[in-house]
Amino acid sequence: MYELLHSFIQQLFPQCQIDLTLVEPLLESRKVHQGEFLFREGDICDFVGLTLKGCLRTFFLKDGKELTLFFHPEQHTLGDYESLRRRRPACFSCQAIADSEVLIVNTQAIKVLETLPDGQKLLRLVVEDLAFQLRDCLLSLYRxxxxxxxxxxxxxxxxxxxxxxxxxxxxxxxxxxxxxxxxxxxxxxxxxx
The missing domain is CATH 1.10.10 (Arc Repressor Mutant, subunit A)
Known part of the structure; x- marks a missing residue:
């Protein structure tokens, strides 16, 4: 399970020197069957995730119609970081479009990461990855x-x-x-x- 996490970190931050054995006991692998929700709009999303297997989508409702923002196949991050940090309801939902497995990095694991050398930089890069995905999606929709x-x-x-x-x-x-x-x-x- 952690091989994909190590690979993801190496792609995102090749110089990372984090000892992941300090964080691994806090991580959770969550199975999400096709059609099931990882989180829903209005829930508090208290984690960021990494797709280990399968594919999920992030979407929101507008006038009763689903608008898909992202697809999350293997090695893609997901979550509502604002909901996580500010404890606000998520502004979109995340649903499995195939049987999936997601590595859950919860607030406890994030707190440990923040104390480790390179941990804050890694977390910033993950947040930037989520932000850049959103930016690219929005620019494409308008341009x-x-x-x-x-x-x-x-x-x-x-x-x-x-x-x-x-x-x-x-x-x-x-x-x-x-x-x-x-x-x-x-x-x-x-x-x-």
Whole structure:
């Protein structure tokens, strides 16, 4: 279980010298079955997580409609850091779209990390990772057309494309499933002509 955590840390912070044996007893592995929620909008999210297996999505409701912000396949962080730090209700939900396993880093583990050399820097990098994901998502929604967002998704996450239902992908792109079907047909016809 901790191999993925070590790998994640090495990607994020290669010079990290944290002795993870001090934190590992505080970590929890949580199984989340397809369709189950890791946390819901309005809950206090008292952890940050790392997907060990499977795939989850982060979404929120607007006018009764689900809008997907992120997908979290293996080695992706997740959580609502503001909810964790400020003890405020989460502003979105996190749901498994496949049977998943998530490494939970709770407040107790975070407090221990904060006392260790390199611990605060590691935590800052994790928070920056979450913030950069959100920034990229928001910029894309405002700058790019649905077609551009889809093409970018094809380039950056080709394997993930096979793992997520089309209606979640459409929600992530900010379009209806029918529009996604038309978009895919249009791109296919451009490709073959």
């Amino acid at each position: 790019d057309s649905p077609e551009q967002r889809y093409v970018n998704f094809l380039k950056t996450e080709p394997k993930l494309l096979q793992r997520i239902p089309q209606y979640y992908l459409a929600s992530h792109l900010g379009i209806e499933p029918e529009s996604l079907s038309r978009l895919k047909r249009r791109l296919y016809h451009k490709e073959i002509s």
